[in-house]
Amino acid sequence: MKTMYIPKGQALNYDSLETEHLVVNGVLTVAHGLKAQTISGGGLVLAGTISADDFCVREIEAASVYCLRLAVKRVQAAEVFASESAAVSCYLCADYVSADRLAVALHEVGKIDAREVAVLAPKKRSLFRLLLASALRSLWMSLTQPRKREVRGAEYRQAEAVPPAQRPEAPRDEELERITAIFKLLRDSGYTLKIIPSMPEENAPVLNLSAGHIDCPAA
Numbered sequence: 735m736k737t738m739y740i741p742k743g744q745a746l747n748y749d750s751l752e753t754e755h756l757v758v759n760g761v762l763t764v765a766h767g768l769k770a771q772t773i774s775g776g777g778l779v780l781a782g783t784i785s786a787d788d789f790c791v792r793e794i795e796a797a798s799v800y801c802l803r804l805a806v807k808r809v810q811a812a813e814v815f816a817s818e819s820a821a822v823s824c825y826l827c828a829d830y831v832s833a834d835r836l837a838v839a840l841h842e843v844g845k846i847d848a849r850e851v852a853v854l855a856p857k858k859r860s861l862f863r864l865l866l867a868s869a870l871r872s873l874w875m876s877l878t879q880p881r882k883r884e885v886r887g888a889e890y891r892q893a894e895a896v897p898p899a900q901r902p903e904a905p906r907d908e909e910l911e912r913i914t915a916i917f918k919l920l921r922d923s924g925y926t927l928k929i930i931p932s933m934p935e936e937n938a939p940v941l942n943l944s945a946g947h948i949d950c951p952a953a
Contacts (some may be wrong), residue, residue, distance in 0.1 A: 740777060758791055805831075806873075825856070 737755040744760040758777035768781040804820040816833040826841040
């Protein structure tokens, strides 16, 4: 296995770096991509894109971070993707964080996409205590979170249909009733109602109220 070690007080710069195991106690600066299986130590890692299975360092500053498990004191990145868990003990600053379980103290995050989020009290703690506190908080939330119960064998009864409320009666239209009465009177008298525009007044039919019918002038 290839292991790269950066001692405390030493600073190294790379354009890109790929190794199996990386231990950083000093300062590591990678301009573009940094890839390793494990990254650990008490130093500072500065990189463009970091990809690793396990992170356990003091501080990270990067554009994008991709990992399975993350345990860091301070993180400053545009995007953080942790497939399993992410724990930040001191401060997390990112635009977007995606993790299955997230445990964080002080943070400034634009958007968090996580199944479980635990906010820890801001205090000084080691990475081991951070992981222990995160695991205990996750266990406590799983035990205290209410579970959905499925009801089986319950008696099914169909609800009775409720008849719709009766609609209020429309207001009476006296003008329409008057025209309808005239039409019925004409029909009973053997006439058919026909509308002739601009009819002269002398040719208009006359309603005989005393006789109860309409008198039409001779043609």
